[in-house]
Amino acid sequence: MTWINFPTYALLTILGWTIGILMNAIGKSNLVKQLGIALVIAGQLVLTLFLLKLWIILDRPPMRTLGETRLWYSFFLPIIGLITYQRWKYHWFLVYSLLLACLFLGFNLAYPENYSKTLMPALQSPWFVPHVIVYIFSYALLAASSLVAIKGLVFHYFKGVKSGHKTIALADNLVFIGFAFLTLGLLFGALWAKEAWGHYWTWDPKETWAFLTWIVYLVYIHIRYQHDQKELWALWLLGLAFVVLLVCWFGVNYLPSAANSVHVYTRD
Amino acid sequence: MGSYYKNLSLWTLFYPMIQQKKYDKPIWSNPWGYRESFFIASGLLLSGFALEWASGGTGVPEFTNLSLNIAAGLLVIFIFTAGIFFRKQVFILWLSGIPAAISAVTGITFMALLMGLTMQHDGSAPGWVVQLGLSHVTSSWPYLLISVYLLVVLGIAAAKRIIPFSTKNIGYMLNHLGLWIVIFSATFGATKVERLEMKVKEGEIEWQAFDKKNNVWVEMPVAIRLNDFVLEQYAPKLGIVDNITGKILHENGKNVMLVDSVASGNMLGWDIRLLTYLEQSGKAGETYYLNNETGAAPAVKAEAISENKSDTVVGWVSCGSFNHSYEALKINDQLSLIMFYPEPKKFLSKIDILTPEGETTAVELEVNKPAKVKGWEIYQVGYDDQLGRWSDTSVIEFVRDPWLPFVYTGIFMMIAGAVTLFWFGRNNTPTDL
Numbered sequence: 184m185t186w187i188n189f190p191t192y193a194l195l196t197i198l199g200w201t202i203g204i205l206m207n208a209i210g211k212s213n214l215v216k217q218l219g220i221a222l223v224i225a226g227q228l229v230l231t232l233f234l235l236k237l238w239i240i241l242d243r244p245p246m247r248t249l250g251e252t253r254l255w256y257s258f259f260l261p262i263i264g265l266i267t268y269q270r271w272k273y274h275w276f277l278v279y280s281l282l283l284a285c286l287f288l289g290f291n292l293a294y295p296e297n298y299s300k301t302l303m304p305a306l307q308s309p310w311f312v313p314h315v316i317v318y319i320f321s322y323a324l325l326a327a328s329s330l331v332a333i334k335g336l337v338f339h340y341f342k343g344v345k346s347g348h349k350t351i352a353l354a355d356n357l358v359f360i361g362f363a364f365l366t367l368g369l370l371f372g373a374l375w376a377k378e379a380w381g382h383y384w385t386w387d388p389k390e391t392w393a394f395l396t397w398i399v400y401l402v403y404i405h406i407r408y409q410h411d412q413k414e415l416w417a418l419w420l421l422g423l424a425f426v427v428l429l430v431c432w433f434g435v436n437y438l439p440s441a442a443n444s445v446h447v448y449t450r451d
Numbered sequence: 452m453g454s455y456y457k458n459l460s461l462w463t464l465f466y467p468m469i470q471q472k473k474y475d476k477p478i479w480s481n482p483w484g485y486r487e488s489f490f491i492a493s494g495l496l497l498s499g500f501a502l503e504w505a506s507g508g509t510g511v512p513e514f515t516n517l518s519l520n521i522a523a524g525l526l527v528i529f530i531f532t533a534g535i536f537f538r539k540q541v542f543i544l545w546l547s548g549i550p551a552a553i554s555a556v557t558g559i560t561f562m563a564l565l566m567g568l569t570m571q572h573d574g575s576a577p578g579w580v581v582q583l584g585l586s587h588v589t590s591s592w593p594y595l596l597i598s599v600y601l602l603v604v605l606g607i608a609a610a611k612r613i614i615p616f617s618t619k620n621i622g623y624m625l626n627h628l629g630l631w632i633v634i635f636s637a638t639f640g641a642t643k644v645e646r647l648e649m650k651v652k653e654g655e656i657e658w659q660a661f662d663k664k665n666n667v668w669v670e671m672p673v674a675i676r677l678n679d680f681v682l683e684q685y686a687p688k689l690g691i692v693d694n695i696t697g698k699i700l701h702e703n704g705k706n707v708m709l710v711d712s713v714a715s716g717n718m719l720g721w722d723i724r725l726l727t728y729l730e731q732s733g734k735a736g737e738t739y740y741l742n743n744e745t746g747a748a749p750a751v752k753a754e755a756i757s758e759n760k761s762d763t764v765v766g767w768v769s770c771g772s773f774n775h776s777y778e779a780l781k782i783n784d785q786l787s788l789i790m791f792y793p794e795p796k797k798f799l800s801k802i803d804i805l806t807p808e809g810e811t812t813a814v815e816l817e818v819n820k821p822a823k824v825k826g827w828e829i830y831q832v833g834y835d836d837q838l839g840r841w842s843d844t845s846v847i848e849f850v851r852d853p854w855l856p857f858v859y860t861g862i863f864m865m866i867a868g869a870v871t872l873f874w875f876g877r878n879n880t881p882t883d884l
Contacts, residue, residue, distance in 0.1 A: 305819065307819060366869040377855075383637075
């Protein structure tokens with residue numbers, strides 16, 4: 184059993200995003216550009232509707248499996264893209280975040296997930312929703328900062344252009360907000376762990392990797408404070424940080440050290 | 452553009468980064484920078500590994516209460532004296548600076564990375580892994596040394612900014628002092644954490660709990676009477692198994708169906724229809740009937756129809772229980788329909804907490820809902836797995852962590868710090884950086 188009607192909702196969402204962003208990019212008049220953004224928002228609303236429906240049908244927060252977390256990721260990325268676009272006018276950034284969101288929806292389309300209502304007692308807690316939402320929102324922001332870093336690196340090495348302060352400033356803004364949420368997610372997790380398992384930190388493999396992720400972004404922030412000029416270092420570090428984040432999110436499931444982890448997402 | 456790609460070797464990739472590292476002072480001459488910091492951090496790690504190896508991989512021995520308190524006290528005194536009175540000293544300036552901080556954090560990261568890649572507390576780990584402390588990183592010497600280094604560096608950096616107090620440093624203080632309090636109390640509090648397990652049967656009173664760490668039974672300050680243990684389950688799931696290999700063909704959960712309101716599904720091309728579902732059943736001859744005796748397992752009468760509609764198989768499937776055997780439905784030579792054990796939805800113990808003073812408190816103990824009494828937290832952890840929902844035994848855990856209030860103080864400071872980080876972003880720079 185897979186998610187009910189997911190392909191319809193996902194395709195409508197992707198359609199809204201694609202046509203919207205094309206209208207916004209190619210449109211000559213302001214009206215067409217605005218209509219494009221409206222279409223992107225319409226696509227977003229379709230996805231929101233699906234998430235709500237899934238939540239109601241499953242009778243539990245749809246945040247347990249990897250596929251479900253990918254849905255939230257696709258949900259938050261366009262929101263961050265739209266806000267960044269409205270506030271700082273980074274058009275390319277909206278395009279990239281929508282592309283990434285489409286990629287994750289596409290992944291869920293290609294590998295449809297099981298519709299499972301079961302939720303183990305340890306996950307039934309008021310902490311479940313804030314912990315996951317804050318984390319995925321932070322992951323989306325940090326992924327966005329890595330996109331910025333990759334752009335900066337590509338421009339530096341392949342086009343021989345200095346990335347310039349504008350690029351790294353955008354990365355900084357995203358990392359600071361993303362790191363704040365990452366910290367909140369980590370601490371909410373600790374407070375929840377105390378309620379559920381009796382201790383706030385047990386060095387479960389997922390916790391170890393969450394700590395590593397947190398530390399790498401922490402180093403980035405300190406390097407930016409102290410060595411404002413060494414932008415190339417910072418861009419490389421941001422790329423590396425995202426690799427660690429991905430190990431924490433997906434990779435842990437495949438590590439032998441995580442065989443006994445309480446955080447390995449069940450795939451049934 | 453073409454010639455540009457040709458010249459793109461690894462060297463040109465990293466050259467601009469290396470180029471920036473120009474050293475015009477000999478190493479170990481003041482002021483110390485990254486080279487000295489990284490030498491010290493790796494020196495600490497190497498000494499730690501050497502100590503661990505020499506001790507045969509037994510890890511850091513348990514300190515007595517007195518020596519632990521003295522160590523914690525000395526550390527605090529050193530940090531505050533250094534941070535407040537000797538902050539202008541060139542050595543202290545280095546110890547509270549970013550290069551030392553980065554080296555300490557990198558050292559901790561290295562240890563955490565080792566922990567993240569090797570299975571912890573694994574009995575089958577090879578000898579050299581154990582002797583290097585890699586099977587028990589958090590109680591190993593290198594981890595201890597680098598943690599103390601981090602505590603000193605972070606502590607002095609925070610202490611420096613307490614006096615003179617400035618509102619501009621509030622975000623900085625919340626983040627740094629908060630983190631320091633968390634690491635300090637978690638490190639020194641770790642040895643004081645007590646976790647004891649108690650097994651109690653329905654209708655009985657128990658006051659002894661088992662301390663796994665020290666392998667002793669301990670008399671608790673309160674007694675527990677278990678009035679009732681309740682386990683609620685989800686409906687069972689059906690799946691398909693390969694008759695020859697015995698493997699479950701779930702394909703990442705695609706071929707699993709929950710016996711719920713959904714009356715039919717498709718697994719591996721077979722249409723599965725549920726004809727009858729008995730939550731609890733007994734078996735008579737070839738058929739199942741409703742029954743609520745102890746050990747009565749769920750059963751489903753199902754119909755499997757092949758893709759081209761040529762084959763139809765009807766029969767019963769049951770997961771069985773501790774006193775009923777399971778039953779699979781063979782749908783063809785290769786495949787059989789099976790039922791998984793139902794998953795627990797919720798389990799709770801209705802208990803009375805009895806004090807020596809004669810007070811009785813009725814509590815419903817549930818996962819995620821611990822109870823508190825006399826400095827102890829009481830958790831629902833398990834039951835008799837063999838008996839499942841018919842278990843008359845509840846496993847509960849008593850936890851005491853005297854340093855918890857400090858850890859929570861640090862955590863809440865860090866939460867407030869994260870909010871300032873979000874609010875002010877990069878403009879949140881402390882006064883003297």
